[in-house]
Amino acid sequence: MRIETVQAAVAAAMAFNLVAWAAPPAIGTVIANGAFRLDNAAVTGNATLFEGSSVETASAVSRLELATGARLSLAASSKGKIFGDHMLLEKGIGQLDRAENFRVEARGLSIQPETEKSSARVALSGGTRVQVAALVGSFRVLNSRGVLIADIAAGRAIEFEPQAASTPSKLMGCLVMHGVHYLLTDETTNVVVELGGPGLDKEKGNRVEITGAMDPTATPVSDASQFIRVSAVKRISKGCGSAGAAAAAGAGGAAGKAAGGAAGGAAGAGGGAISATTVAIIGGVAAAAAVGGLAAAGKLPGQGGSGTISRE
Amino acid sequence: MRFLALVFFVFAAAAVARLAFAGYLYRLDSPATVARAMDTVHSAEYALRLAELDPDHAPAALRRAIVWNPQSSGARIALGLDEERSGDLAAAARDLLAAADVDRQYLPAWTLANFYFRRGDRDRFHQWARRSAELIPGDFQPLLALCDRVDPGSATSWLPADKKFDRAYLDLLIAGQRWNDARRIALRLNDPKDFGRLAAFTTLLLDAREHSIALELRSILLPQSPSLANGDFHAAPTNQAFDWRVPSIAGIDARWIPGRLTLFFSGREPETCAILAQPLALDAGVYTLRFDYSGPPGLRWTIDATETAGLQPAPAWTHAQRRFSVARGGVQWLRLIYRRDPGTTRADGSFELSNVALEKGNTS
Numbered sequence: 222m223r224i225e226t227v228q229a230a231v232a233a234a235m236a237f238n239l240v241a242w243a244a245p246p247a248i249g250t251v252i253a254n255g256a257f258r259l260d261n262a263a264v265t266g267n268a269t270l271f272e273g274s275s276v277e278t279a280s281a282v283s284r285l286e287l288a289t290g291a292r293l294s295l296a297a298s299s300k301g302k303i304f305g306d307h308m309l310l311e312k313g314i315g316q317l318d319r320a321e322n323f324r325v326e327a328r329g330l331s332i333q334p335e336t337e338k339s340s341a342r343v344a345l346s347g348g349t350r351v352q353v354a355a356l357v358g359s360f361r362v363l364n365s366r367g368v369l370i371a372d373i374a375a376g377r378a379i380e381f382e383p384q385a386a387s388t389p390s391k392l393m394g395c396l397v398m399h400g401v402h403y404l405l406t407d408e409t410t411n412v413v414v415e416l417g418g419p420g421l422d423k424e425k426g427n428r429v430e431i432t433g434a435m436d437p438t439a440t441p442v443s444d445a446s447q448f449i450r451v452s453a454v455k456r457i458s459k460g461c462g463s464a465g466a467a468a469a470a471g472a473g474g475a476a477g478k479a480a481g482g483a484a485g486g487a488a489g490a491g492g493g494a495i496s497a498t499t500v501a502i503i504g505g506v507a508a509a510a511a512v513g514g515l516a517a518a519g520k521l522p523g524q525g526g527s528g529t530i531s532r533e
Numbered sequence: 534m535r536f537l538a539l540v541f542f543v544f545a546a547a548a549v550a551r552l553a554f555a556g557y558l559y560r561l562d563s564p565a566t567v568a569r570a571m572d573t574v575h576s577a578e579y580a581l582r583l584a585e586l587d588p589d590h591a592p593a594a595l596r597r598a599i600v601w602n603p604q605s606s607g608a609r610i611a612l613g614l615d616e617e618r619s620g621d622l623a624a625a626a627r628d629l630l631a632a633a634d635v636d637r638q639y640l641p642a643w644t645l646a647n648f649y650f651r652r653g654d655r656d657r658f659h660q661w662a663r664r665s666a667e668l669i670p671g672d673f674q675p676l677l678a679l680c681d682r683v684d685p686g687s688a689t690s691w692l693p694a695d696k697k698f699d700r701a702y703l704d705l706l707i708a709g710q711r712w713n714d715a716r717r718i719a720l721r722l723n724d725p726k727d728f729g730r731l732a733a734f735t736t737l738l739l740d741a742r743e744h745s746i747a748l749e750l751r752s753i754l755l756p757q758s759p760s761l762a763n764g765d766f767h768a769a770p771t772n773q774a775f776d777w778r779v780p781s782i783a784g785i786d787a788r789w790i791p792g793r794l795t796l797f798f799s800g801r802e803p804e805t806c807a808i809l810a811q812p813l814a815l816d817a818g819v820y821t822l823r824f825d826y827s828g829p830p831g832l833r834w835t836i837d838a839t840e841t842a843g844l845q846p847a848p849a850w851t852h853a854q855r856r857f858s859v860a861r862g863g864v865q866w867l868r869l870i871y872r873r874d875p876g877t878t879r880a881d882g883s884f885e886l887s888n889v890a891l892e893k894g895n896t897s
Contacts, residue, residue, distance in 0.1 A: 245682060247650070247651045250614060250617075250618075250647070250651075252611075252614060254585070259675055260674075260675075260678065261674075262672045262674035262675045262678065263671055263672040263675075264672070264675045265639075265640060265643075265670075265671075266610070266640045266643065266644065267610070267614060267643075267644055267647065268647060268675060269647045269650055269651055269679065271682075286614075286618050292588070520562070524585075
């Protein structure tokens, strides 16, 4: 951790935690250009946040500054419950900035920055989907059991949709050998898994789509996040070079458009449910590269226009 | 003269063009364009927007906003909060107090109350909380919630004496199911226009079996009232507090007219159900329940778990009475139960009830 980060954290701690009475310590402040709801009561301008405070925005973005140094934003018409180390996004869109040890939880998924200056936008869409756009730095996404289901690089956006528990994993990527272990890096989620099962040997070095089930009793090699017992292997192309790179670039490019595009469009842009035939399924969650939608970069809904805070 | 007019026109046109250009840049709403717009016309409003768009450079932009518009409380508040965040607490206090100096409205006072709360400065917190309370335009609950964190159960003690704060505070305490704290506030609201709120609170207390507090509130809601309230049905049952409950039951409709309650049985009602109830405040002893009724068979009164004899079918108004004893004082539920008698069909027709009275003692 850099010196200025330490200094900032100390300053923030001094700023928020020196409450000398028995009152529970504040965890930060919430600031908005207008009205918002704090614990179901209407507030204008700014307020103090406590562990578990519920913040619901109206037509303007609310900015949340936490004692840990984490900086969060809630877009217009969004709602979240704020804790010292995480935000539970309940509605709309949230953005996480500069929060190395902070996470956003949404519909059972946990979105965690990998670096200190990471910034990501998380949007709930439809009834079940979660869109995550990594704006700066990379983010890890874990399912409700703590299994890594995506590693999102800066500029990429992925939409997730939890599936039935029995849904088999389905991943696509280049099958490589690492010592005596078969590894595959999924092109959509960028997650490395170890594979076991019949039919892998003859597909070594090819771009494949595999179907299988995670084996929680097996310990994967250190590079992999989980072990998958493969039930079917389908070759997509011989060799991995250009086709795999093209596919990866395609996914990245699509997400790049998302990250570069203007905000707007309806929630859940991308249409209906994530199709099991076009995406990765990992850890019981379907994942697809997202294009556009509310998780895209640009201003958050409700962030436009000049403020009403001024009393001029 | 014409030359001077031309010079004036050129300058005016240039100024308008500059403003228009700055406005155009501002509307593009990116940090770079807003910064240019701000530098072009030295607008405090633009500086505030830049501070929002570019938090890393917010302090500088906010300081310029204050220079350009010293009356901008918004800029001073934003700067004060930023300074607090960065640990410069003296500067934060100075700027927030300056905001309150230039703006005597609610937001600076509220911001200072929050600031001193976070600082743990009780005296200054109380001072600004009180000031906020005097100016508050809308919802009192956030202020009361903050005061309650400092003085649990006594949040209104530092606020101006006004029942509107007690009412809002009571709602807050009830929402938190803090019955004893809520009781102290409720007992202060001894005013008929608060009776609706007190009745709703009493209902919650009864549901939560907080009988002792409910009985205290009964003495406010129903002073001098006998153990059984609204027995003559002079008022429509409210389903609240110590009044009658007329549950909504499929197959049974209820209608009240002054002096009488009528329940219409469709023949499709449940085989057993409580069709009417009231919580009573009773001491230990023997009681006589008197009432007038007409209607079908299958009805009987119960007091908590004690069931009295069934009512005889009565095609016309009939006076009746039932005696029961209460072993322990407190809140007891009087219920009128319908239960289909074996060998009969479900009730079909109307049951009317009037003049219900409860007397202590084994009178006949």
